[in-house]
Amino acid sequence: MSLTPAFLDELRARTLLSGLIARTVKLQRAGREFRACCPFHNEKTPSFYVNDDKGFYHCFGCSAHGDAIRWMTDQRGLPFIDAVKELAQAAGMEMPEQDRRSAEKAQRAKGLHEAMEDAARWFSERLHGIEGAEARALLKKRGVSDEVARAFGMGFAPDSRGKLKEALKGYGDPMLVEAGLLIGVENKEPYDRFRGRLMIPIRDVRGRTIAFGGRIIGDGEPKYLNSPETPLFDKGRTLYNLDRAQAAARKTGRIIAVEGYMDVIALAQAGFHEVVAPLGTAMTEHQLERLWRASDTAILCFDGDSAGQRAAIRASVKALASIEPGRRLSIVGLPEGLDPDELIYDRGPHEFDNLLRSAQPLADFLWSQEVGAEPLDTPEARAGLRKRLRELVQSIVHRDTREEYSAEFRRRLDALFALPSREVRRPRSGKFHPNWSNAEAPPSTVARRLKASGLNPVLMRELCGALILYPTAISSNIERLTELIDHSREGQILEALLDGALSYPRLDKPTVETILATAGLKAAAEKLVRADGMAYAYIRRHRDHQGAGNDIREAISALAAQPALNRAIEEATAILKERPSDDAFARQVALVRQRQELETHLGNLKVADDENLDE
Incomplete structure (x- = not known):
C-alpha cells in the first residue's frame, strides 16, 4: 500500500x-x-x-x-x-490497493473482528438475562454497578460446551477456533473455551474486541482465564482498557498501571479512569512504551503481596532501558496483602488518591530496593551494592539520563558511607577557575554530557596516574571526579578508585593497588604511573604530597571545564554564522579568549613544575 x-x-x-x-x-x-x-x-x-x-x-x-x-x-x-x-x-475515499496477501489478511482480520464483536454481544445478553443471575450477584458482591458493567461490556459465559458455538455457527468452527472462542482438539469436535465465567472483553486502542478475560463463578481453577494469542491478540503488546484510559490520561496528566482488569474496573467506578493493566504476563517493554505514549507520567501500582512487589521490581528494571528526558515513572506501594480493588472497597477512593500522591520516583524505588537487599556492614556487601547499581545504570540507553542516574547514585552512596575527609574544596585563590557567569556556558551537567568526545585524553591519563600515586587527593575531589567517568580505560580506573573511596575510610597506595587488582586493572594502572614521557610534573614521584594535591585539583578543574567550553564555542560560532551580530561576535571572541587562558594556564603549570624540578 x-x-x-x-x-x-x-x-x-x-x-x-x-x-x-x-x-x-x-x-x-x-x-x-x-x-x-x-x-x-x-x-x-x-x-x-x-x-x-x-x-x-x-x-x-x-x-x-x-x-x-x-x-x-x-x-x-x-x-x-x-x-x-x-x-x-x-x-468516502478508497484506500490505495494492497497486494494480494495483505488484502487476504485484512479480510481475514475483518471476519475475526466481527466474530469477536458478536461474541461480546452474546455474552452481554447472557449476563443481563435469566442465565446471568449468579454472575450479577458476584458483581454486586464486588461492588460493581450495572452501569459500570455495561460500560465495560461485561458478560457471562454459561457453563456449556456448545452454546456459544451454536450461537455463532455462521462463522464456522475454524474461524471461531482461530479467534480463541473455541478449543480445537484433534479428532474431536471443537467446544466453547469459556464456560461458567464472568466475561470481560479486551479491546484494542480503537475499542474493538480482540480477546476476552473470564473470571470463574464460584470455586474452580484457573480463577482467571484469558484468550490465547490470536491474529488479533498479542498479550505482550496489549494493555487492558487503554482505549478508554487514553483520553482520561490526557486530562489528568498521568497513566496508572495495575495488575488485573478487576482492579481497573473497581478504580474506574471510584473515579480513576486513567487506569490500564497487563494481561496475565509481566509488564513488557512494548507495554511500557504504550504507557508513555498515553502520558509522559506513568505510575505502577501492583498488589501489596510479595508477587506484586516482584512484579513492580521487574517492570521498573525493564523501564530503565527506555527512560529518557520527559518520561517519568513512579511506583506506588500498596499496604501488604491488599490489591487496588480491595483497597477501594475497604478504605475508599481517598486512600488510593493519597497513595498516588506519595508514589516513589523510579530512582528512589530502585535505590531503596537495592540498599535494602542485604546488610551493608562488610566491604563485600558494599561492593555488591555498587555493582548492582552500576548494572542498573548501564542498562539505560539514553546517554544523558544514564549519566544523571550514575551521578545521582554516586551522591547517595557518598552520603550513605559518608566520610569526614570527603569535603569538596575550592581551588586555591589565584589559580584558574572557569568563569561560567561570563561565558554563559552550562556547569558540570553539560561537562558530563560532553565528556565522551570532549575530554583531553593526555590530561585524563596523567590525572589517573597522579591519583594512583597520591590517593589522598581522591576523597577531597570526589564530586568533580565523578563528572569525569567515561567508557575509556582511564574512566574505568577512575571509577574503581572512586568506588574504593566509598568503601575505605583511608586510601593509601597498597589499598589502591588491591582495588585496581580486584577490578582487573592492575596492568593498565602500572602503565600510567611510569615517569617516562609524562608531561605534567605533578605525576612525578619526587614532588611533595601537598604540591601534588594542589596541582591535581587544578587539573581536575581544567579537565571538567574543557568539554563544556569547547561546546559553548561551537554553539557561539554556529549562532554567529546563522545570525551575524556584534553581540554574537563578542560572545565568540570572549569564549575563545577563555579557552586560550585555560590552555595557557595548563602550559604554565607544566613549565613552572619543570623549572622547579630543574632546581
Whole structure:
C-alpha cells in the first residue's frame, strides 16, 4: 500500500476538522474559528482553536498542533495507518490497493473482528438475562454497578460446551477456533473455551474486541482465564482498557498501571479512569512504551503481596532501558496483602488518591530496593551494592539520563558511607577557575554530557596516574571526579578508585593497588604511573604530597571545564554564522579568549613544575 502526498492532501481536504473534533470536544464558534478548553491539558480558559479553512488545530497553552490525521493519532491513540483508514472511510475515499496477501489478511482480520464483536454481544445478553443471575450477584458482591458493567461490556459465559458455538455457527468452527472462542482438539469436535465465567472483553486502542478475560463463578481453577494469542491478540503488546484510559490520561496528566482488569474496573467506578493493566504476563517493554505514549507520567501500582512487589521490581528494571528526558515513572506501594480493588472497597477512593500522591520516583524505588537487599556492614556487601547499581545504570540507553542516574547514585552512596575527609574544596585563590557567569556556558551537567568526545585524553591519563600515586587527593575531589567517568580505560580506573573511596575510610597506595587488582586493572594502572614521557610534573614521584594535591585539583578543574567550553564555542560560532551580530561576535571572541587562558594556564603549570624540578 502506498499513501502518496496527493492522497493524504485529498483526505485532509475532505475531512471537516471541526466536525471530527466536535465528536469528543465541545466547540464554540469564535469568528471564523472554533475554540474550546484544550483536550490535551487541564485548563479553565479556552486556548484551543480549530480552523477549518487552514485545516489545523492549535493550543496556545500547551502548543498542541496538528491536522485531522494528527488528531486521530494523538487524541484517539490510533496507529497512523488505522487513522488514515478511518478518515478515508468517513470521507468516502478508497484506500490505495494492497497486494494480494495483505488484502487476504485484512479480510481475514475483518471476519475475526466481527466474530469477536458478536461474541461480546452474546455474552452481554447472557449476563443481563435469566442465565446471568449468579454472575450479577458476584458483581454486586464486588461492588460493581450495572452501569459500570455495561460500560465495560461485561458478560457471562454459561457453563456449556456448545452454546456459544451454536450461537455463532455462521462463522464456522475454524474461524471461531482461530479467534480463541473455541478449543480445537484433534479428532474431536471443537467446544466453547469459556464456560461458567464472568466475561470481560479486551479491546484494542480503537475499542474493538480482540480477546476476552473470564473470571470463574464460584470455586474452580484457573480463577482467571484469558484468550490465547490470536491474529488479533498479542498479550505482550496489549494493555487492558487503554482505549478508554487514553483520553482520561490526557486530562489528568498521568497513566496508572495495575495488575488485573478487576482492579481497573473497581478504580474506574471510584473515579480513576486513567487506569490500564497487563494481561496475565509481566509488564513488557512494548507495554511500557504504550504507557508513555498515553502520558509522559506513568505510575505502577501492583498488589501489596510479595508477587506484586516482584512484579513492580521487574517492570521498573525493564523501564530503565527506555527512560529518557520527559518520561517519568513512579511506583506506588500498596499496604501488604491488599490489591487496588480491595483497597477501594475497604478504605475508599481517598486512600488510593493519597497513595498516588506519595508514589516513589523510579530512582528512589530502585535505590531503596537495592540498599535494602542485604546488610551493608562488610566491604563485600558494599561492593555488591555498587555493582548492582552500576548494572542498573548501564542498562539505560539514553546517554544523558544514564549519566544523571550514575551521578545521582554516586551522591547517595557518598552520603550513605559518608566520610569526614570527603569535603569538596575550592581551588586555591589565584589559580584558574572557569568563569561560567561570563561565558554563559552550562556547569558540570553539560561537562558530563560532553565528556565522551570532549575530554583531553593526555590530561585524563596523567590525572589517573597522579591519583594512583597520591590517593589522598581522591576523597577531597570526589564530586568533580565523578563528572569525569567515561567508557575509556582511564574512566574505568577512575571509577574503581572512586568506588574504593566509598568503601575505605583511608586510601593509601597498597589499598589502591588491591582495588585496581580486584577490578582487573592492575596492568593498565602500572602503565600510567611510569615517569617516562609524562608531561605534567605533578605525576612525578619526587614532588611533595601537598604540591601534588594542589596541582591535581587544578587539573581536575581544567579537565571538567574543557568539554563544556569547547561546546559553548561551537554553539557561539554556529549562532554567529546563522545570525551575524556584534553581540554574537563578542560572545565568540570572549569564549575563545577563555579557552586560550585555560590552555595557557595548563602550559604554565607544566613549565613552572619543570623549572622547579630543574632546581
